[in-house]
Amino acid sequence: MSSISVPGAVPVPESRKERENYLNIQHTVASWLLTLDHKRIAILYLLGITFMFAIGGAAAAGIRIALVRPHDTFFSNEVYNKLFSIHGIVMVFFFLVPSIPAVFGNFALPLMIGARDVAFPRLNLLSWYLYMTGSFLMLLAIIFGGVDTGWTFYTPYSSVYSDTNVSLVIFGVFIAGFSSIATGVNFLVTIHKMRAPGMTWFRMPLFVWAMYATSIIMILGTPVVAITLFLVAMERIFGFCVFNPVCGGDPLLFEHLFWFYSHPAVYIMILPSMGVVSEVIACFSRKRIFGYEFVGFSSLAIALLGFLVWGHHMFVTGESMYSGMVFSLLSFLIAVPSAIKVFNWSATLYKGNIWLSAPMIYALGFIGLFTIGGLTGLYLASLAVDVHLNMTYFVVAHFHYVMVGGAIFGFMAALHFWWPKMTGRLYPESWAKLAALIMFIGFNLTFFPQFILGYLGMPRRYHYYLPEYQAWNILSSAGASVLAVGYIIPFCYLLWSLFKGAPAGDNPWGAVGLEWTISSPPPSHNYDEVPIVTWEAYDYEPVIQAELAGAAVGHPLMTTEEPYIKETE
Amino acid sequence: MSTVELEHPTFAPQHVGHQFEELDQQNDAYIVGIWIFLVTEIMFFGALFLALTIYRYNYATAFEEAHNALNWKLGMLNTFILLTSSFFMAMAVRAKTLDHRSETKMWLGLTLLCAFGFLTVKYFEYSAEIREHHFPGPTFRWEAPSRANVEANTPLIQMSEAPKGIAGLGNYTPQPIEHHAHQLFFSLYFIMTGLHGLHVLVGILVLGCLWVLIAVKHPAVEDYIPLEIGGIYWHFVDIVWIFLYPLVYLIGRQ
Numbered sequence: 001m002s003s004i005s006v007p008g009a010v011p012v013p014e015s016r017k018e019r020e021n022y023l024n025i026q027h028t029v030a031s032w033l034l035t036l037d038h039k040r041i042a043i044l045y046l047l048g049i050t051f052m053f054a055i056g057g058a059a060a061a062g063i064r065i066a067l068v069r070p071h072d073t074f075f076s077n078e079v080y081n082k083l084f085s086i087h088g089i090v091m092v093f094f095f096l097v098p099s100i101p102a103v104f105g106n107f108a109l110p111l112m113i114g115a116r117d118v119a120f121p122r123l124n125l126l127s128w129y130l131y132m133t134g135s136f137l138m139l140l141a142i143i144f145g146g147v148d149t150g151w152t153f154y155t156p157y158s159s160v161y162s163d164t165n166v167s168l169v170i171f172g173v174f175i176a177g178f179s180s181i182a183t184g185v186n187f188l189v190t191i192h193k194m195r196a197p198g199m200t201w202f203r204m205p206l207f208v209w210a211m212y213a214t215s216i217i218m219i220l221g222t223p224v225v226a227i228t229l230f231l232v233a234m235e236r237i238f239g240f241c242v243f244n245p246v247c248g249g250d251p252l253l254f255e256h257l258f259w260f261y262s263h264p265a266v267y268i269m270i271l272p273s274m275g276v277v278s279e280v281i282a283c284f285s286r287k288r289i290f291g292y293e294f295v296g297f298s299s300l301a302i303a304l305l306g307f308l309v310w311g312h313h314m315f316v317t318g319e320s321m322y323s324g325m326v327f328s329l330l331s332f333l334i335a336v337p338s339a340i341k342v343f344n345w346s347a348t349l350y351k352g353n354i355w356l357s358a359p360m361i362y363a364l365g366f367i368g369l370f371t372i373g374g375l376t377g378l379y380l381a382s383l384a385v386d387v388h389l390n391m392t393y394f395v396v397a398h399f400h401y402v403m404v405g406g407a408i409f410g411f412m413a414a415l416h417f418w419w420p421k422m423t424g425r426l427y428p429e430s431w432a433k434l435a436a437l438i439m440f441i442g443f444n445l446t447f448f449p450q451f452i453l454g455y456l457g458m459p460r461r462y463h464y465y466l467p468e469y470q471a472w473n474i475l476s477s478a479g480a481s482v483l484a485v486g487y488i489i490p491f492c493y494l495l496w497s498l499f500k501g502a503p504a505g506d507n508p509w510g511a512v513g514l515e516w517t518i519s520s521p522p523p524s525h526n527y528d529e530v531p532i533v534t535w536e537a538y539d540y541e542p543v544i545q546a547e548l549a550g551a552a553v554g555h556p557l558m559t560t561e562e563p564y565i566k567e568t569e
Numbered sequence: 570m571s572t573v574e575l576e577h578p579t580f581a582p583q584h585v586g587h588q589f590e591e592l593d594q595q596n597d598a599y600i601v602g603i604w605i606f607l608v609t610e611i612m613f614f615g616a617l618f619l620a621l622t623i624y625r626y627n628y629a630t631a632f633e634e635a636h637n638a639l640n641w642k643l644g645m646l647n648t649f650i651l652l653t654s655s656f657f658m659a660m661a662v663r664a665k666t667l668d669h670r671s672e673t674k675m676w677l678g679l680t681l682l683c684a685f686g687f688l689t690v691k692y693f694e695y696s697a698e699i700r701e702h703h704f705p706g707p708t709f710r711w712e713a714p715s716r717a718n719v720e721a722n723t724p725l726i727q728m729s730e731a732p733k734g735i736a737g738l739g740n741y742t743p744q745p746i747e748h749h750a751h752q753l754f755f756s757l758y759f760i761m762t763g764l765h766g767l768h769v770l771v772g773i774l775v776l777g778c779l780w781v782l783i784a785v786k787h788p789a790v791e792d793y794i795p796l797e798i799g800g801i802y803w804h805f806v807d808i809v810w811i812f813l814y815p816l817v818y819l820i821g822r823q
Contacts, residue, residue: 110588117588119598185605193598194588219605223613231620231760239706240756242620248628248750257616530590 021424021521036121037524042107043422044128045098050491052094052135055142057487059087064446064480070467080463081148082164088151093173094135096407097265100272101183101218102131104414105211107422109187111515111522112205114196114531119189127182134176141168150461152262155243155254159235167236170229177226180268184218187211196514198533202296205513205537206282206289209296210275213303217264217271220307225261228254252317259310267306269403270370271299273410274341277363280413281345283511284360285352286547288538291344298337305334315386324383331381338374342367353544357509358432362413365440369405373398376451391461394454400447412439412490419494420508424521425501431493439486445479510543584789596794603798607805610768614809617761621816624753631750633821635711638703639758643694644818647687648810654683655807658776662800665793670783673796677780680803684773691766698755705756758817765813768806775799 022039032040062083066072075083110118118124141147147169149158158166191212195204232254234240241247243254282289289295311319311327319327345367354360376398379385389395420426449472454460458469465473507516514531515522589595625632661676702710779799782790789795 181609188605189598189602192601219609223609224616227613227616241705241752242756248753
């Protein structure tokens with residue numbers, strides 16, 4: 001390959017003046033708050049969701065402190081109820097749902113398909129403001145005394161009886177929901193209409209496929225939960241009558257409508273992570289993803305099947321036995337596309353040139369933990385077993401394996417993978433590996449005992465429990481503190497690397513995605529000339545050849561002479 | 570950013586966003602965007618139609634009685650107004666594609682007139698219903714036209730008295746359940762027509778802005794696509810009403 005010794009390849013000369021990029025092109029606060037640049041909006045989102053993650057994490061810490069003792073006196077029962085509600089609502093609606101799509105989807109998706117921006121940059125900025133407004137209302141609700149309905153807002157408790165700030169929280173979630181819809185519309189149009197010439201559907205990176213599937217769920221599911229929560233608010237504020245059994249309303253209807261969104265929402269959280277894992281696994285085993293088409297289509301299959309399984313949340317609510325059987329069957333079916341992904345990632349690793357970098361450790365962690373989370377989901381999809389396990393800690397452990405072990409490990413993998421591209425700096429690799437390991441250990445220590453607790457019959461959401469459960473709860477709380485350390489370390493070294501990190505160069509991983517063909521951090525308009533794609537996704541053969549030859553890898557697939565780097569005086 | 574603009578000097582008169590290569594790509598994106606947006610709208614209203622269907626099945630008699638209280642003639646008038654407005658809208662888009670500016674303005678103006686007409690009729694309808702205490706909530710009252718009908722309708726959930734002494738229940742006076750099923754109907758009626766009215770209001774804003782932009786020959790509306798987008802949205806608002814009117818006003822009318 002003639003391109004291997006392209007100038008600007010790693011390592012970057014120290015003397016080089018900083019290039020003009022999306023970060024340093026303007027410095028005013030207004031230039032950030034009014035930016036239409038998808039990369040800047042991604043950074044804004046990153047700040048927002050990190051803050052909300054801290055709030056949700058603090059609430060989780062409270063829960064684990066309370067559960068160290070069977071008869072906790074540290075928090076009152078009311079406060080305990082508010083802690084798990086705030087933890088759930090903040091983490092689901094204000095962290096997990098926007099996390100990867102709004103941050104890394106926004107940052108990387110246009111770059112990956114060779115676009116200058118998303119299709120509707122103003123809508124993109126609006127979505128951030130909607131998210132921030134929703135978050136602000138949520139924070140306001142917490143300041144005014146919190147909310148105690150759990151993240152599920154079951155009626156009629158939420159709509160009639162609860163005397164906490166349910167309305168405020170509902171409006172926060174409602175508004176944040178529209179931010180999610182806006183992101184979904186934007187991504188769908190972007191993927192359909194903004195791909196660079198030659199970037200066919202089957203040349204797209206799998207992260208883009210995952211974002212496409214996620215966006216489908218966002219546009220089909222979110223409006224339903226929005227209107228449902230709106231109905232709850234109408235019932236609560238104006239005394240309307242929709243779900244209240246006192247006037248003939250049906251609380252089960254609320255549960256159906258709520259889970260029609262909230263089950264697919266689980267896939268909003270996990271599909272983007274699966275996309276990230278596909279990118280990371282391919283890059284760090286230097287191989288094309290095994291069965292590319294199957295992995296791509298399994299994302300779509302998950303998105304579509306995900307809309308047909310919501311009833312498995314309601315097996316014990318008096319749902320008809322026959323619909324229970326159908327929902328159970330469909331829930332088993334959705335394990336198939338998920339398993340396809342896991343098998344294909346494993347097959348990709350086979351005989352790959354594996355580089356155990358920090359993103360790769362997170363991605364491997366994802367595969368293991370998601371497999372456990374997914375398989376325990378099958379326990380819960382079985383009608384008879386679910387009667388025993390429903391509303392116990394088994395459920396809590398199951399969805400934390402999917403949401404933390406899956407979604408957050410994917411988020412951390414993405415953060416480390418694209419951090420050099422976003423900031424132009426390398427994070428300290430050994431610290432990152434250590435943090436990944438601590439997080440893995442802490443996570444398992446926290447949540448594995450909860451499987452056992454649930455199996456032994458400890459119900460979820462209870463403040464007090466029987467003394468025989470204490471040992472497992474202490475283990476879990478100890479694990480939570482290890483996990484907290486695993487979150488704090490990356491926060492510190494990533495912040496440090498912003499100022500002191502080594503310059504990353506354009507392509508520190510030798511990855512072949514289009515986003516690695518431009519400088520780090522990218523210029524605000526991404527591409528001076530829209531690239532013409534003539535190669536398949538994950539074509540790592542040239543990289544392997546270059547590495548064997550001992551040459552520095554720029555971007556092996558680009559044959560042009562760095563048209564995109566501008567020197568500023 | 571400057572380099573991008575330099576690359577497309579020929580597009581200066583028309584507004585092509587920096588992210589697009591050319592006007593066609595932008596127009597395609599707008600069209601795909603509005604259709605995807607309408608999908609989200611369908612899901613939004615879909616949940617309400619589902620609730621209406623289920624409750625109608627559960628409380629058939631009460632729902633029939635309740636919607637007999639609606640003024641179907643005003644609803645009919647509104648249906649006529651909205652359908653006419655959709656015709657005007659289509660004519661406006663046609664005039665725009667032919668680049669007849671004053672004609673476009675006329676048709677668009679007529680569309681807006683219809684939209685205001687719709688909301689005016691709705692205002693009188695709502696006022697009458699609120700006067701009759703049909704607005705749900707603490708002030709809601711329902712006087713059955715004939716008791717025999719009510720007796721025949723046995724509700725699925727039997728609850729002759731609301732539980733007392735629970736916080737937040739103050740608003741609910743103990744009454745037979747069928748009284749509340751009427752309230753269920755009116756809750757859905759006000760929410761569905763209210764949200765539809767809100768969409769009409771948004772439509773007025775959108776079409777009004779387009780009218781002004783076309784009147785001042787703003788370059789953003791030089792192409793017909795922005796008006797087409799407004800038109801697609803407006804037809805959607807119309808279609809929601811086309812489902813709403815028979816389901817809420819007409820079915821089961823004696």
